[in-house]
Amino acid sequence: MSGTTALPGTPCTAPRAGDPPMHRLEVRLPDQVPFAVGTFDTIGPMSRAAFPHRHTFYEIVHVTAGTGTHVVDLARWELHPPHLGLVLPGQLHHWEDARGLDGTVVLFTEDFLLDHPGDRDLLRRLGERPWLTLDGPTHARTGRLMGELVEEYGHGADGFATVLRSLLHVLLVRTARLRGPGTHAPPPGRPAAVAGEFARLLARTGTDGATVRECAELIGVTPGYLAEAVRAATGRTPGALLREARSREAQRLLVGTELSIRQVAARVGFDDPAYFCRFFRRETGSSPGDFRRSHERERDERQDHERKRRGRKHHDRRDPSIEGGARPA
Known part of the structure; x- marks a missing residue:
């Protein structure tokens, strides 16, 4: 997809005033992998990054050390x-109070998935439970695979892009196995392709008020066929997924921006x-104003708890001889 990468040093801007910044994958050359x-x-x-932001690309993190919250x-x-x-393109994410964070980070755009197009649907399914x-x-096996990715990427030998795609495919399939049966990508075919295209369309325009009929027209199928394909792939209707996407985006904006x-x-x-x-209210059980105030209270409580925790740690580090004044020998 165009616009998913940028040259180093290209400033990241918000798509619209008040939106979180949208980051593109930096590549050293315009035609680089x-x-x-x-x-x-x-x-x-x-x-x-400790501030909420979005990506135009996928991010997989293998966290081996650290404290805080993702x-x-x-x-x-x-x-x-x-x-x-796993962080999907378009998702809002940040690290909160992260200390000692270590591990491996894998970044790639959808265009990278040339050799294994079924990985697009697999990534969408893995995104339903993105934290393991x-x-x-499993940690040791994942670490070895991450090491191979780092080594192959660093060497940049002939055919390295194909090897990287193969190693990434292995990582995704093995991750799917951790989630039990029925989580692998469906066999290739027209319904699966239509459901995958709907998922990509939902990520790009699903929050702009598009209807199921308009989505079907953009994909090139009838609304009925779209409904059958999406239900077969997800067990849900396109309308329910559209409503969920709009509700989720509204929640992001209420919590992450100062928009009215x-x-x-x-x-x-x-x-x-x-x-x-x-x-x-129908989708979340709360009004937009109550939802925003509730999350503001939770944020304030977390910050207050963190300040108190840091205060206690600072107090514990003080020299005991200072407490109550020095005692005579």
Whole structure:
């Protein structure tokens, strides 16, 4: 897809005023392979970014050490390594109070998935449960595979892009195995391809007020066929997934921006703020205003807890001889 990569030093901007910044994958040359892998240190400070942002690319993280919290959309995962995590294009994420963070980061665009097109659907399915805590053998096996990716990427020998795609495919398939039966990509075929295209369309335009009929027209199928394909792949209807995408985007904007409720409504395709409020309450059980205030309280409580925790740690480090004044020998 065009616009998913950028040359080093290209500034990252928000698509629209008030939106979180959208980061593109940096490549050294315009025709370079849209892939990168390395440690949190070698990838750079953005790999640990503490502010909410989005990517035009996929990110897989193998966390081997550290404390803190990884936040993706509105889901929070406390760090108790080892972990394997996935961030999909367009998702809002950041690291909160991360200390000692270490591991391997894999970045790639959808264009990179040439040799194994079924990996697109597999990534979408893995994104439904994007955070795993690994047992010892799985952690060791994942570490070896990550090491191979780093080595192949660093050498850049002839055919390295094909090898990288193959190693990435192995990583995705092995990760799917951790989730039990029925989570592998479906056999290639027209319904699976239509469902995959709908998922990609949903990620790009699903929050702009598009209808199921409009999505079907963009894909080139009838609404009925789209419904059959999506239900076969996900067990849900296109309409339900569209509503979920709009609700999720509204939640992101309410929590991550200072946009007014009227502005949030417009961003997710509602001309009538009152109708948006009814939609949001039906989907979440809360009004937009109550939802925003609730998350502001939770954020303030977390910050207050963190300040108190740091205060206690600072107090514990003080010299005991200072407490209550020096005692005579």
